[in-house]
Each structure stands twice: as structure tokens, then as C-alpha cells.
Amino acid sequence: MKLKLKIWRQNTRKEPGTFISYTMDNVDPEMSMLECLDVLNETLTEKGQEPVAFEHDCREGICGSCGFMINGVAHGPERATTVCQLTMRHFKDGQELVIEPWRAAAFPSIKDLIVDRRAFDHIIESGGYISVSTGQAPDGNTHLVGKEIADRAMDAAACIGCGACVAACPNASAALFTGAKITHLGILPQGKPERDRRALSMVAQMNAEPFGSCTNIGECTAACPKEIPLEVIATMNRDYLYASCSKREDAAATIAPVAEYSANRR
Amino acid sequence: MSATAVGPRQNRAVTFWQSTNGKKVVMAVTGAMMFLFVIGHLLGNLQVFEGPAKINGYSHFLHTIGEVLWIVRITLIVAIILHITATVQLALRSKKARPIGYSRKEAINSSYASRTMYWSGPIVLAFIIFHLLQFTAGYIHPEAAFVEGDVYHNLVSGFSVWWVSAWYIFAITLLGFHLRHGLWSMFQSVGLAHPRHTLVLKNLALLIATLIVLGYISIPISVLLGIVK
Numbered sequence: 001m002k003l004k005l006k007i008w009r010q011n012t013r014k015e016p017g018t019f020i021s022y023t024m025d026n027v028d029p030e031m032s033m034l035e036c037l038d039v040l041n042e043t044l045t046e047k048g049q050e051p052v053a054f055e056h057d058c059r060e061g062i063c064g065s066c067g068f069m070i071n072g073v074a075h076g077p078e079r080a081t082t083v084c085q086l087t088m089r090h091f092k093d094g095q096e097l098v099i100e101p102w103r104a105a106a107f108p109s110i111k112d113l114i115v116d117r118r119a120f121d122h123i124i125e126s127g128g129y130i131s132v133s134t135g136q137a138p139d140g141n142t143h144l145v146g147k148e149i150a151d152r153a154m155d156a157a158a159c160i161g162c163g164a165c166v167a168a169c170p171n172a173s174a175a176l177f178t179g180a181k182i183t184h185l186g187i188l189p190q191g192k193p194e195r196d197r198r199a200l201s202m203v204a205q206m207n208a209e210p211f212g213s214c215t216n217i218g219e220c221t222a223a224c225p226k227e228i229p230l231e232v233i234a235t236m237n238r239d240y241l242y243a244s245c246s247k248r249e250d251a252a253a254t255i256a257p258v259a260e261y262s263a264n265r266r
Numbered sequence: 267m268s269a270t271a272v273g274p275r276q277n278r279a280v281t282f283w284q285s286t287n288g289k290k291v292v293m294a295v296t297g298a299m300m301f302l303f304v305i306g307h308l309l310g311n312l313q314v315f316e317g318p319a320k321i322n323g324y325s326h327f328l329h330t331i332g333e334v335l336w337i338v339r340i341t342l343i344v345a346i347i348l349h350i351t352a353t354v355q356l357a358l359r360s361k362k363a364r365p366i367g368y369s370r371k372e373a374i375n376s377s378y379a380s381r382t383m384y385w386s387g388p389i390v391l392a393f394i395i396f397h398l399l400q401f402t403a404g405y406i407h408p409e410a411a412f413v414e415g416d417v418y419h420n421l422v423s424g425f426s427v428w429w430v431s432a433w434y435i436f437a438i439t440l441l442g443f444h445l446r447h448g449l450w451s452m453f454q455s456v457g458l459a460h461p462r463h464t465l466v467l468k469n470l471a472l473l474i475a476t477l478i479v480l481g482y483i484s485i486p487i488s489v490l491l492g493i494v495k
Contacts, residue, residue, distance in 0.1 A: 212360030222375030238457020
């Protein structure tokens with residue numbers, strides 16, 4: 001099949017980017033979107049041009065490395081699919097695909113389709129973990145977890161941190177990501193002891209990063225390749241509200257946002 | 267945006283207000299207060315169908331409980347100010363959060379009402395100001411004299427002007443859009459969501475918003491059709 005790829009090319013963070021169109025005559029419908037870019041990059045390299053930079057790792061839809069906008073939709077038109085799992089048969093012969101990176105102040109551009117997603121790492125660092133003493137593995141069944149809770153936690157834990165929620169959100173809000181992390185730990189017995197502190201510090205970090213604010217419109221959950229439900233945002237809001245009312249400790253300290261120090265690094 | 271190293275003695279209410287989540291809670295609570303007023307006001311207005319004596323009597327009753335009326339008014343004004351302040355601050359923040367926009371962006375899941383909250387809100391606010399100047403203060407009352415206390419006369423003469431009615435119907439429809447998203451969104455903001463209940467809540471929000479619009483616009487339509495005169 002034939003395709004016209006209109007791809008965002010940006011050499012460095014400082015240089016302005018632009019769209020460049022590439023025509024591909026021999027796209028195998030069974031290729032994935034990333035394989036299609038691989039083929040394009042081979043031809044570009046043969047011609048001595050700079051290949052299109054994009055992030056990828058597992059190509060199985062579970063690592064969260066890949067992701068870009070295709071025709072205005074994060075990860076392309078297929079629901080619950082990352083771009084590495086998106087096969088070209090979903091497009092029409094001769095179709096034009098506009099491919100551009102996630103756009104958010106919190107995700108500064110690195111090159112072409114690659115953006116800096118360390119803002120997510122900061123949110124995880126601020127509370128996306130449980131504090132346990134290491135040692136022997138605990139006996140089985142010492143923590144009883146109901147099936148419903150286990151399912152809800154697993155649904156939230158499915159988040160791969162790709163950033164599609166931020167990209168799809170008209171406000172570039174990270175509420176779905178932060179909500180998923182807060183929910184998946186907070187509702188399990190292992191995460192319960194730190195539930196309040198976690199909500200306070202993760203929300204504080206989310207707000208310290210230049211993300212927008214959630215307006216509950218639901219674009220994120222539709223773009224999410226793991227279909228994280230909007231409910232996790234409510235869980236975050238409830239945990240934050242409860243923790244704000246009941247907290248006894250000092251306020252949470254936050255880490256400097258990514259946009260700032262990555263700019264200073266140059 | 268710089269790193270906000272929060273001081274240990276920071277007031278918790280201030281910290282709460284400074285967070286985006288806290289502001290959304292404030293918006294939800296103030297929105298709920300305004301919604302209660304919208305319901306109360308509608309029930310009051312619908313008395314116009316029971317004749318001049320009934321609605322003028324109701325207006326007179328409201329003025330006899332002066333202090334209570336002012337408590338309600340001040341509460342509503344504070345709610346409106348908080349609601350708008352939070353919105354403006356969050357909107358500015360969200361605008362800054364995407365300095366370079368997409369060349370192409372599709373909405374794949376959100377409702378039309380939810381995407382147009384920034385339009386429906388300010389237009390409804392402009393309408394409320396006009397509406398108060400017309401029917402409460404009586405400064406703007408085209409083509410007829412405003413009579414203090416004679417609510418029925420003011421209402422009928424006001425809505426007999428076609429563009430007053432048209433503007434009213436337009437603004438109330440936008441209020442309906444605003445409520446269609448706001449009524450369920452407020453539950454999400456304060457942390458109440460459930461896969462089953464939320465669906466019911468969304469449908470209820472649509473139903474209530476539709477009923478409110480129909481209830482309010484029945485008045486100017488009845489005046490224009492000559493049912494109320």
C-alpha cells in the first residue's frame with residue numbers, strides 16, 4: 001500500500017521544527033507503525049539523510065517507550081494500542097498520516113518524535129512506591145487481597161507511563177497517570193500505610209511540573225493504550241482531599257521540574 | 267515554573283487552594299451551590315403560570331425575609347467569585363502547559379458540552395449580569411416601564427421583546443450545556459466515582475440539565491406565544 005507520511009522533524013530542542021512529507025510506495029499492511037518508520041529510515045539512511053528519531057524498546061506494547069500522535073490521536077486510531085502494536089492495515093491506501101510528537105510544556109522536545117518524559121519519573125520518585133524492609137520473602141497469603149481490589153489495582157497498575165494521556169488532554173494534564181499510580185498502590189494492603197503521604201507528595205510533584213489541570217473531559221482514558229479508567233482520577237482526588245484534611249506532617253517537598261534543569265544543562 | 271519547596275509551616279488551606287486538585291474541589295462545591303440556586307430560582311419562576319398574585323406574593327415574601335435573602339445572595343456571590351477565580355487560574359495554567367499546539371488534534375471521547383465549558387461559562391455570566399440589571403435592578407428594561415414589586419408585569423413585558431427572549435433562551439441552553447458536564451464532573455472532582463454509578467450520574471446530569479432548560483425557556487416561549495400575558 002501507498003502512504004504519505006507527514007512527520008515532524010526537529011533537530012535539537014533549540015531549533016524550530018517543521019513538517020516534512022515522505023511518500024512510501026511499498027508499505028506492507030502487516031507492518032507495525034514503527035516498522036514502517038524503520039523502512040523509511042533505511043531509505044533515508046541510504047540517501048544519506050538523517051533518519052527520523054523515535055523512541056521504542058519492547059515493541060510488544062508493554063514498555064511505554066513509544067508513542068506519538070497520528071492524525072491528531074495519541075497512538076493512532078486504534079483503541080488500546082500503542083504505535084508499536086498498530087498495524088498499517090488500519091490505514092487506507094494512499095492515506096496521509098500526520099505524525100507529530102507529544103506536545104506539552106512538561107515534555108520538552110529532544111529530537112523529532114522524542115520528548116523528555118522525566119516529569120513522570122519525578123512523580124514516581126515522589127511517592128510511586130511502597131517502603132518495605134527487605135529480607136526474606138513473606139509467607140504466602142499473609143496479606144489477603146479481595147478479588148475486586150486486586151482487579152482494580154491491576155487495572156491501574158497496567159499504566160506503562162507512555163504519556164499518551166498528557167498528549168491527548170487539551171490541558172496537558174497528568175491526572176490520569178498520577179491517579180493510576182496513586183490508585184494501584186493505595187488500595188492494596190501493602191500500599192495503604194503510606195496512602196495519605198503518597199497522595200500528598202505525588203499530587204504536589206504533579207503540580208510542581210508544568211502540567212495543566214484536569215477538567216474531567218475523558219480524552220485521556222480513550223487515548224490510553226492500557227485503557228486506564230477515569231475513576232483513578234477520582235481516587236486521586238479523594239485521597240488528596242482526605243489526606244489534606246487529616247495530615248499531621250509538614251507539607252510535601254518537591255523536586256525541580258524537568259523543563260528547568262534540562263534547559264540549564266545546555 | 268520553579269521548584270516549590272513548600273515551607274513546613276504552610277497553612278493547609280493555602281496549600282490545598284494552590285493545588286490544581288484543591289481548586290477543582292472548590293469549583294465542585296461552589297458549582298453545587300449555584301446549581302441549588304438554579305433549581306430554587308426555577309421553582310420560584312414557574313409560579314408565573316399560577317397567575318400574577320402568586321408570583322408577586324412570592325417576590326414579596328422573599329423581600330420580607332431580608333436578612334436571609336442577603337445571606338443567600340452573599341453566599342452566591344462568594345461562590346461565583348471562587349468558581350471564576352479557580353477557573354481562570356486553572357485555565358491560564360493549562361494554556362501554559364501546551365506552548366506549542368498540535369497541527370491536528372481530534373477529540374475522540376469528550377462531550378461537546380465538556381469541551382465548551384470555557385465558552386458556556388462566560389456567556390452565562392454575561393447573561394446573569396444582564397438578567398439582574400433587567401429583572402432585579404430594572405436598569406435595562408426595553409420597551410416597557412419597570413415596576414418595582416410587580417414581578418409578573420416586568421416578566422411579561424420583558425419577554426415580550428423578542429431579542430430579550432432569544433438571548434434568554436440562548437443563554438439558558440448554554441447553562442444546560444454547562445450543567446450537563448458540571449453536574450457529574452463535580453462528583454469526579456471531590457473523588458466520587460464508580461464504574462456503574464458514574465454512568466447513571468452522567469445520564470442523570472443530561473436529564474436534569476434538559477429539564478432545567480425546558481423549565482426555564484417555557485416562560486419566555488409562553489410569553490411570546492401569548493399563553494402568559
